[in-house]
Amino acid sequence: MTDPRVALVTGAAQGLGLATARRLAEDGLRVVLTDVNRGLLEASVAELVGAGLDVAEAVLDVTDDASVDECLRSLGHLDVLVNNAGVISRTPAQDIDSLRWDFEMAVNLGGTMRCSRAAYPLLVRSDSAAIVNLASVGSTFGLPQRLSYSTAKTGIVGLTRTLAAEWGRDGIRVNAVAPGYIETPMMLSGFDTGALDREILLRRTPLGRFGRSEEIAAAISFLTGPDASFVNGVVLEVDGGITVDGTFQDLSRTDTAAR
Numbered sequence: 001m002t003d004p005r006v007a008l009v010t011g012a013a014q015g016l017g018l019a020t021a022r023r024l025a026e027d028g029l030r031v032v033l034t035d036v037n038r039g040l041l042e043a044s045v046a047e048l049v050g051a052g053l054d055v056a057e058a059v060l061d062v063t064d065d066a067s068v069d070e071c072l073r074s075l076g077h078l079d080v081l082v083n084n085a086g087v088i089s090r091t092p093a094q095d096i097d098s099l100r101w102d103f104e105m106a107v108n109l110g111g112t113m114r115c116s117r118a119a120y121p122l123l124v125r126s127d128s129a130a131i132v133n134l135a136s137v138g139s140t141f142g143l144p145q146r147l148s149y150s151t152a153k154t155g156i157v158g159l160t161r162t163l164a165a166e167w168g169r170d171g172i173r174v175n176a177v178a179p180g181y182i183e184t185p186m187m188l189s190g191f192d193t194g195a196l197d198r199e200i201l202l203r204r205t206p207l208g209r210f211g212r213s214e215e216i217a218a219a220i221s222f223l224t225g226p227d228a229s230f231v232n233g234v235v236l237e238v239d240g241g242i243t244v245d246g247t248f249q250d251l252s253r254t255d256t257a258a259r
């Protein structure tokens with residue numbers, strides 16, 4: 001029997017990262033869940049272990065070179081990296097605090113670069129190496145009051161394409177998933193602050209509902225798996241069609257002439 005492929009997921013203590021770790025483990029990979037939040041990470045890993053999945057944990061802060069390098073060095077083997085850790089804040093652009101800007105860049109964009117860089121020596125030795133980065137609707141839309149988040153997530157697209165072009169030649173596929181609105185703690189915080197309006201979002205999304213974490217995990221499973229063996233440098237939108245919708249009238253009106 002061959003050894004299972006090994007995956008590392010950042011920001012895996014909750015939300016999309018946790019759902020992705022679960023899915024990859026269910027696919028038969030050995031998954032290392034990492035997060036900066038030790039308590040939450042331990043609880044989540046215990047749950048997956050209880051479900052009989054082959055998982056391990058490591059505390060890893062994606063903003064910290066030493067933390068990232070030490071964790072990746074300790075692995076010995078790696079086939080899949082999912083750069084999922086992310087943070088968001090909401091402030092009018094004219095009031096943005098420089099430290100907060102730097103922090104969000106360091107997590108959302110710098111973290112992806114840092115983990116990918118540290119993973120390279122391991123991935124280059126794998127015969128099925130794949131990276132998936134988490135983009136966002138903020139990679140397509142300008143998101144008011146989320147200047148640093150939207151800028152970083154747009155940067156993820158450039159980072160993904162550049163690494164795909166450079167490392168594809170080393171046998172490492174690099175792609176991104178751009179989730180729409182998925183019910184996780186990050187999105188729910190937008191309802192709490194009033195930055196997101198549930199009804200408007202549902203109306204704007206052609207499929208008329210929010211996404212589920214498992215649907216993002218499924219896309220990541222595809223992109224990191226053998227069925228995507230010739231897919232490199234794409235940004236796969238998993239967003240119910242919100243970023244392609246050009247509806248600018250009220251479709252609930254019954255007079256078809258209005259369409």
Ligand SMILES: NC(=O)c1ccc[n+]([C@@H]2O[C@H](COP(=O)([O-])OP(=O)(O)OC[C@H]3O[C@@H](n4cnc5c(N)ncnc54)[C@H](O)[C@@H]3O)[C@@H](O)[C@H]2O)c1
Binds near residue numbers: 035062134
């Ligand atoms: N939920 C959505 O609707 C949505 C939409 C588009 C994109 N995304 C992206 O998907 C990813 C996951 O989002 P989510 O909704 O699950 O978020 P979340 O807030 O629920 O979880 C994020 C996780 O990242 C961890 N984290 C934060 N800073 C870290 C650091 N410095 N080092 C390591 N871990 C850190 C947190 O502890 C947390 O466990 C993010 O990159 C986010 O931008 C989410």
